[in-house]
Amino acid sequence: MAIVNATPDSFFDKGRTYGTDAALERVDEVVAAGADIVDIGGVKAAPGGDVDTAEELRRVLPVVEGARVRHPDVVLSVDTWRAEVADVLCRAGADVINDSWGGVDPTLADVAAAHGAGLVCTHAGRQSPRTRPHRVWYDDVVAETTSYLVDLAELAAAAGVRRDGIVIDPAHDFGKNSRHSLLLTRHTDALVDTGWPVLVALSRKDFVGEVLDLAPDDRLEGTLAATAIAAWLGARIFRAHDVTATQRVLRLVAAVRGDRDLAVGRRALA
């Protein structure tokens, strides 16, 4: 799942793909690089200037419309917590709603159900959208995240979202400190064991930065290490800025797991 930010201020790309043309170029690029899903968002996660519904749609709708025309077969995901926005974007061709603030608007599931769209159910620690975690405490972050996600997934299914379209995401760093994110990475298998497909969004996040004391520009290797571990433990979808690098890691992990054969089987075999 490749990240496409139709934002002027997201933490890593800082507006590099802001504006419809730049965002669509980014869509073309990540699809060419082999992304199966493109996740388009119009509101950065961190606090900042207000982005209302109209502004969010102004940023995202033309990107979704353009991407739908240019790439009829790629799965288009939209990163929003607003049902009203999701509804318009699904009409424009979005296939998946990525509810990255974790069930803030319960009618989002109704929108997904109405359109036959997929839904990413996320654990953001019950934080309001665009707020930072502050001294958050979990008696057991893995157990709490897991049970919250299972409940959210079941609620989505009960609301009529297609069961094969429901994915769970522990949302590293959302409503969590870096150690919580590391624990969730270490115990990815607990989420996998729920039976719901697991999505992880690790790319260049602060928990990687705090382990290595590195800024977002220098977090690729750390991101890929966490990606490999989550993949080894059974995560299925990886929300990423760096598509080619992520794909190479995932292919290697799949080969080690025995899920994928060699691309070239020649060494010592001729």
Added chain:
Amino acid sequence: MTPTVVAFVPSAPLLVPPVAGGSASLDNDLRLACLDAVSRALESDPDEVVVVAAISTAGSWDDGHTWDFAGFGVRRRPADERPSLPWPLGIGAWLLDECGWSGGRRYVGVGDDDEPALEVTDRSVVVAVADGTACRTERAPGHLDPRAEEFDDAIADVLTGGDAAGFADIDQPLARELLCSGVPVWQSVAVAAGGSAVARAELLTHVAPYGVGYFVALWWF
């Protein structure tokens, strides 16, 4: 009755080195100021130390309890079998341990919606664990709010002036907007002071390196 000394310290988990991890040394000055304040308060040789901090539900705990920061993902090593305190009180407990305090102690948690209350004797030291706003910078937990600095400066003035009554004047709705968690603690100190004058007040530190207002101060009655 009025306590002998009140030591005001921040409620920042990163004061505790295992919580801060590899960056612990960056906050040595703040940590040393806290230890200095608590040590100097203990020089009054109190009968007991009362740690007071803001927690979600009011309650009190005896000295059979200890600090633990497992909920932040930090395991205490070596493990301690005693039951755990709510973490803000745990910060006070940790500071007392670091200062080598082996006398009596108890812990009082005050909630945002409770009437401020704190029972002490004139042989008590109070360690008040409380923070200012969390909106001092763009990277602050509550993002930048231009009103935050002025709010924190007013708290610093109250601490510098030993003006217990000044805590009663805090604009509570504004405090909530600015994510200031310390109000019920300060107001409990004011209640404990019971109108007695502060004989001497000293503000050791007033900083906000991560966008949260930290104060270290001492009041002698």
